[in-house]
Amino acid sequence: MQISFVRATLLGILVSASSLAVLAHGLFGAGSVVTGLLLACPVTLLVALGEWRVVSFNLCDGLFVAFVASVGVSLLVNGHGSDLKELALLVITLGGYLAGRLCGAREIRRGLMMIGSAVMATGALATLIALVEQWSAPHGKPLVFGQFDAAPAQFAMLMGLCLLAWLTSLSRASGVIVLGLLAMVPAAIFAASMVRFSFVALALAMLVAAVLGPRVQSRKVIAAVAALALFAIVGALALRSQTTRIFVDHAFNAAAGAWSIACDAVDRDNSIAIRGQIYRDALRLLPAAGPFGIGLDGFEARGCIKGIGVHNAFLQVALEFGWLAGFALLALVISAWRAVRELAPIAPEYRFVAAALVYVAMVSLMHGRISRELVLFLLLGYASRLWSEGREVAAKLLLRIAGGGGEQVPPSRRARHWRRRLASCG
Structure with a gap:
């Protein structure tokens, strides 16, 4: 039991690492070394303390090995570029699969409920302070600690994982309703901070949890929680109606010129328009990527908006590591989800992983960078463990x-x- 608690704590730190890094940088002036330690130390300890005796090779493991081999060949063919930090982050990310593969039952959920919830609440408070101070700022998204505009999205993603962990752990309807009421507060804060796609992904993940749930009653309870969260989100957007209108206009403008705006005419203040241009560039380059791609972070130098990545982990892999790696990763995600889907209606642990995989994979489609997809690989490894x-x-x-x-x-x-x-x- 003691080792299980240690692993659960380490998993909570690992899943919360991005949010913890923001808090460490903002509150204590920590640097990139602390970020690296928050990622590398838990992965190393989890592998060392893992349950090696229960390992039995299966299809997910085979696809992971194929993916790693494809990435390795791509790095040998194309080199790793000049940024060794990204290469180190990629290695740690791939180590997340082993950490998930070797962890015990319910430990990821326990880590999210213990550590993740506390980190998320602290992040919500920091975001609220920045939001109040910058309520009418033209940027729209509050700069947490005066410098991190991506922090609300990171905290919001952690909130979604925590919510899924609690939803699949509570057995009484009253407890789930209380959870929904509590979740209204951070949901409103992050919605007012113009976090968008994380809520779309969370809604889909909650739908998966409801459909895979064993009872009609549980589905009604999840629907009630979703209604409470939606009420909080709509209310928060209404409070910042002027900023909300700006972001809605950005969405319409990006949609209207989706395939006709030239690169030099893209609105650099419109994140949707920027993503549209990024995806156009990536799809244009994809046929020439070949079996081993154009190299890690090679897109940043080839896209028309220099220095910006693909923002889609699956598309990035196919483009930068090649078609073989892209196929292996997609097959791994599908196989892992199917591995937990069958038992999800009667096993809460399987239901949590099924919903969480949908959630994290969806976020990776809009905010993904393969060297920072540690949570995705952690869940893939754990799904493989559950399959065995x-x-x-x-x-x-x-x-x-x-x-x-x-x-x-x-x-x-x-x-x-x-x-x-x-x-x-x-």
Whole structure:
């Protein structure tokens, strides 16, 4: 139990590392060394303290090995560029798969509930202070600690993971409703800070959790939480109506000129227009990327907006590491999600990973950078661990269902589906 608590704490720190780095930089003047330690130390300790005895090779592991091999060949062919920091971050990110693969049951959820929730609440407070001070600032997004405009999005992403961890852990409807009421506060703060896509991804992840939930009642409870969060978001946007209108205009302007605006005419204050241009450039370069790509961060020098990455982890991998790596990563994500989807209706741990994978993968489509996708690889590794334990878990849960205990599934599905699942999983 003690080692499990240590691993849960380390996982909480690891998942919260980006938010912790912002707080450390803003409150204590920490530098990049602290950021590196927040990432490297937990990964190293989790691998060292991991449950090696339970490892059994499966399809997810094979796809991960194929992905790493493709990345390695690409780096040999194209070089790693001049920024060794990005290469180091990539190595740590890939180590996240091992950390997730070797962690124990419920430890990621426990880490999010213990450490992640506290870090997120602190981040929400820091964002609120910046928001009040910069309420009418033309930039729109508050600069947390006067310098980090991406901090609200990082805190909001952590909020989504924490919310999913709590939702799949609480069994009483009253507890979930209280959670929804508490979540209204940070949701309103981050919405007023013009965080957008994280909420879209969270809504989809909550829908997945509801659909995979075992009871109609649980789906209604999740719907109630979503309604509370939506009320908070709409209210926050209404309070900053002038800034909200500016961002809505940006969205319409970007959509109107999606394929016709020249690069030099892109509005540099419109993040949607910038992303549109980035994606056009990336898709233009993709056919010539070949099997091993154009090299790590090679897009930043080839896109028309210099120094800006693809902002889409999957597209970046296919472009910079090649088609083989892109296919391996996409296949790994799909296989990992399918690995946990089958048991999700009766196993909260599987349901959490299924919803969290959807959430993190969606965010990676808009804000992703492969060297910073540690949480994605952590979840992929953990999904592989759960897949390997599928037969044992299915057997235990089937016995509980047959005996009338545990989470129930609809009678029409229970006899056929779970006997078939028990025979096929593992």
